[in-house]
Amino acid sequence: MLNTSTKTPTGGFSFENTRRNAVLEANLSEKGYSAPNARKTGTTIAGLIFKDGVILGADTRATDDMVVADKNCMKIHYIAPKIYCCGAGVAADAEVTTQMMSSNVELHSLSTGRPPLVAMVTRQLKQMLFRYQGHIGSSLIVGGVDVNGPQLYSIYPHGSYDKLPFLTMGSGAASAISVFEDRYKLNMELEEAKQLVRDAITAGIFCDLGSGSNVDLCVITEKTVDYLRAYDQPVQKGLREGTYRYKPGTTAVLTKTVTLLTLDVVDESVQVMDTE
Amino acid sequence: MCGLLPGVLQLRSSFKMAAALQFPANVSTLNTYNDLYPDWTQREVSTGTTIMAVEFEGGVVIGADSRTTTGAYIANRVTDKLTPIHERIFCCRSGSAADTQAIADAVTYQLGFHSIELDEAPLVQTAASLFREMCYRYREELMAGIIVAGWDPRRGGQVYTVPVGGMMTRQPVSVGGSGSSYIYGYVDSNYRAGMSKEECLKFTAEALALAMERDGSSGGVVRLAVISEQGVERQAILGNQLPKFSTV
Numbered sequence: 001m002l003n004t005s006t007k008t009p010t011g012g013f014s015f016e017n018t019r020r021n022a023v024l025e026a027n028l029s030e031k032g033y034s035a036p037n038a039r040k041t042g043t044t045i046a047g048l049i050f051k052d053g054v055i056l057g058a059d060t061r062a063t064d065d066m067v068v069a070d071k072n073c074m075k076i077h078y079i080a081p082k083i084y085c086c087g088a089g090v091a092a093d094a095e096v097t098t099q100m101m102s103s104n105v106e107l108h109s110l111s112t113g114r115p116p117l118v119a120m121v122t123r124q125l126k127q128m129l130f131r132y133q134g135h136i137g138s139s140l141i142v143g144g145v146d147v148n149g150p151q152l153y154s155i156y157p158h159g160s161y162d163k164l165p166f167l168t169m170g171s172g173a174a175s176a177i178s179v180f181e182d183r184y185k186l187n188m189e190l191e192e193a194k195q196l197v198r199d200a201i202t203a204g205i206f207c208d209l210g211s212g213s214n215v216d217l218c219v220i221t222e223k224t225v226d227y228l229r230a231y232d233q234p235v236q237k238g239l240r241e242g243t244y245r246y247k248p249g250t251t252a253v254l255t256k257t258v259t260l261l262t263l264d265v266v267d268e269s270v271q272v273m274d275t276e
Numbered sequence: 277m278c279g280l281l282p283g284v285l286q287l288r289s290s291f292k293m294a295a296a297l298q299f300p301a302n303v304s305t306l307n308t309y310n311d312l313y314p315d316w317t318q319r320e321v322s323t324g325t326t327i328m329a330v331e332f333e334g335g336v337v338i339g340a341d342s343r344t345t346t347g348a349y350i351a352n353r354v355t356d357k358l359t360p361i362h363e364r365i366f367c368c369r370s371g372s373a374a375d376t377q378a379i380a381d382a383v384t385y386q387l388g389f390h391s392i393e394l395d396e397a398p399l400v401q402t403a404a405s406l407f408r409e410m411c412y413r414y415r416e417e418l419m420a421g422i423i424v425a426g427w428d429p430r431r432g433g434q435v436y437t438v439p440v441g442g443m444m445t446r447q448p449v450s451v452g453g454s455g456s457s458y459i460y461g462y463v464d465s466n467y468r469a470g471m472s473k474e475e476c477l478k479f480t481a482e483a484l485a486l487a488m489e490r491d492g493s494s495g496g497v498v499r500l501a502v503i504s505e506q507g508v509e510r511q512a513i514l515g516n517q518l519p520k521f522s523t524v
Contacts, residue, residue, distance in 0.1 A: 130378045133417075154351075160321045160373030162344065162352040174349060 042210020044172030045075060045086035046200045047143045047152045048184060049165045050193035053221035054143040054150045057197035058086045059172070059205050060230075061212035068212070074229070076218045080105050080116045082225060083144030084218050088170035089157060090137035097138050101125055118144040118151040122161055130159025139169045145222050172204025172211040179203045194219065194231075202234045321346050324493025326455030326484055327357060327368035329425040329435040330467070330476045331448045335504030336425040336433040337473065339480040340368050341455065341488050342496030342512075353496045358510075362387050364503050365403045365426030370453035371440065372419040379410050379420055400426040404436035404444050412442025421452045427503050451483070455491035459483045473502060485518045 028034065042063040047056045062070035077085050077098035085101070087094025104124055109116045122142050129136055140155045154167045166184050168176035179200040188196070197217060204211040214233045219226040324345045329338045340357035343350055357369045359380045365387070369376035383406045391398045404424040411420055425435045437450040449467050451459060462483055471479065481498055488494045498513040 126374075126377070130374055134374075156321045156346070156351070156374065158321060158372065158374035160344075160377050162355065164352065164354070 042172075042208070042212075043075065043088040043170030044168065044176050044201050044204025044208060044211040045088050045141050045170050046168040046176045046180070046197055046204075047086065047141045047166065048180065048188075048193060048197060049143075049150050049152050050188040050190065052150075052190065053145050053219065054152055055193050055197045056084055056086050056141065056143045056218040056220070057201045058216050059201055059211040060214045060216055061205075061210070062091050063210050071213050072230075074216065076216055076227070078102060079121055079142070080109065080144065082146065082220055082222075083116060083118055083121055083142065084220060084225075084227075085121070085143075086141040086169075088139040088141075093136045094138040094140065097125065097128070097136060097140070100128075115146060117146045117148065118142060118153065119148075122153040122155060125155050126159045126161045128159075129155060129157060134158040141167050141169055143218075143220065145220050150220070168200065168204075170204070170211065172201075172208035175203040175207040176200040190219070198232050202232070205234055321351055321373040324455075324491070325357065325370040325453030326459070326487035326491060326494040327370050327421075327423055327452045328456075328463075328480050328483055329368060329423045329437075329450050330471070330480055331425075331433045331435050332471055332473055332476045334433060335427045335473070335502060336435055337476040337480050337500065337502050338366055338368055338423070338425045339484050339498060339500045341453075341484060341494040342499055343494055344373055345493055350495075355496070356499060358499055358501050360384075360508075361403050361424070362391060362398055362426070364397065364428065364505075364508065365400055365424065366501060366503060366508070367403075367407065368423040368425070368452065370421040370423075375418045375420045376422065379407065379418070379422070382410060383407055397428055399428045399430060400424065400434040400436065401431070401446075404438060404446075407438045408442055408444035411438050411440075415440075415442045423450050423452050425503065427505060429505075433504065451487075453494065455484075455487035455494035458490040459487045462486055473504075477502065481513055482519045482521075486521060488518070489521070 042061055043059060045056070045058045047054060056076055058075035060072045060075065061068055062073045073091070075086055075088070075094075077087060077095070079085050079098060079102050083105070085098050087098055101121060101124060105116045105121055108120065121144070125140060125142065129138070134157045137157050139157055141152070142155065143152045144150070151163065152165065152167055153161050153163050154169055155161045165186065166180045168180065179196070183196055194217060198215050201215045205213070205215070212235065214230040217226075217228040217231040219228065321344060324343055325341060327340045329336055338358055342353060342355045342357070344352040344355045359367050359369060361367050361380065361384050367380055367383075369380065383403065386406050387398050387403050390402065403426065407422050407424055411418060411422065419440060421440050422438045423435065424438060427433050434446060435448065435450050436444055436446050437452065438444050439452065448469065449463060451463055466479060477500060480500060484498045488498070497515060498518060500511050500513065502509045
């Protein structure tokens with residue numbers, strides 16, 4: 001019989017199983033197995049505020065350790081008609097968090113009878129992430145336009161937030177922020193701003209192993225939302241130069257043996273598919 | 277899901293045998309949160325920081341640097357660590373960004389509610405007590421060092437410090453955060469009781485500049501605020517305008 005804990009339960013979230021998991025993982029690794037890893041999005045995500053609104057950008061690579069799990073995933077998630085959210089960190093966490101938030105925002109908006117505020121979305125997200133003390137590994141950039149104008153917030157897994165005119169997050173954040181720090185100006189025009197976000201994400205794609213494939217952009221203004229999927233493809237798959245086909249007869253055949261495999265019919269039955 | 281079952285049964289049997297084995301060294305009975313930190317999340321966002329508050333006749337001067345770090349990366353170089361809790365009560369935040377933001381939000385709500393009930397401006401001591409209650413009760417889970425400063429009609433300008441652990445004490449001048457260690461000497465030797473508002477502003481700006489020079493986790497701009505009966509005046513001293521001391 002294992003020792004059972006004699007501590008009185010304090011209510012709320014219980015982390016007792018984390019110790020059990022650590023012991024199990026240690027025992028597993030002794031036998032040569034490893035516990036499954038959560039898939040991270042690697043990622044470069046960025047956002048900036050320009051003259052008429054907000055532009056969010058993201059790469060489209062999802063990695064599973066050192067293998068690309070998804071070459072064209074969508075990291076810019078819908079929250080509300082004029083509020084979108086880029087997610088970095090653990091893919092599942094970012095996806096589910098933003099979906100839950102989208103439902104909550106819709107309900108809240110119906111309850112108040114007003115279009116949602118970006119600050120409200122940020123508050124709900126950060127309160128949820130703080131409650132889970134960083135175990136939900138999603139870093140988010142929330143951007144949108146509401147009655148107070150265009151706004152941009154970043155939220156870290158532990159629940160802290162920053163409100164800034166330009167932001168980058170994810171493993172490629174350092175590469176992307178350098179582009180922003182060099183060329184960002186207040187009240188930029190649309191085309192210049194789109195080019196800048198594209199360049200920042202491209203910097204992440206080239207300089208960070210966890211980011212790659214295409215650049216997605218989402219331009220949010222008071223009047224419209226433009227979701228530009230695969231706005232740019234900085235890395236094209238290389239074309240093969242030569243052919244690796246050999247003429248029949250290149251390799252000399254020394255011997256040839258033919259073995260017939262006899263297969264007996266054991267059982268023959270027909271199962272009708274239920275299409276009702 | 278079905279694929280899990282055989283594996284789990286295997287584990288059960290090995291676990292019974294393993295009951296005789298010792299727990300691995302990294303599973304301690306103390307603070308589980310720190311020991312089993314999931315390694316796929318980044319380091320927690322910390323405000324690193326140097327914060328400071330000084331009382332003067334008629335109010336308080338508060339100041340902070342503007343750097344927030346995630347490990348060695350600066351997540352925000354223009355952070356505002358001087359957070360309003362009420363009209364004439366501010367708090368200076370240091371430690372974990374998430375923890376201090378959450379605590380400040382909770383106390384803002386509580387103090388606002390209390391102030392409406394009383395139908396008068398809340399006392400700075402009340403705000404400090406609310407911070408202390410939360411920081412002490414959850415001291416194992418939180419990492420927050422907070423300086424509460426403000427002006428109320430009853431006792432004028434006051435500074436209360438609530439460091440990590442949840443103690444609360446009133447001090448005429450208080451420094452906090454990782455950069456504070458470098459300026460205790462400067463503050464102790466240069467503080468005089470009865471300084472004017474301008475002298476306090478200069479004193480705070482210089483102390484913060486010195487700390488930012490030496491502490492890697494502090495930097496950016498110096499944010500200052502003066503809280504008095506007239507209200508709150510805020511200013512920021514940008515990098516190239518910071519007071520300079522060394523010639524090397």
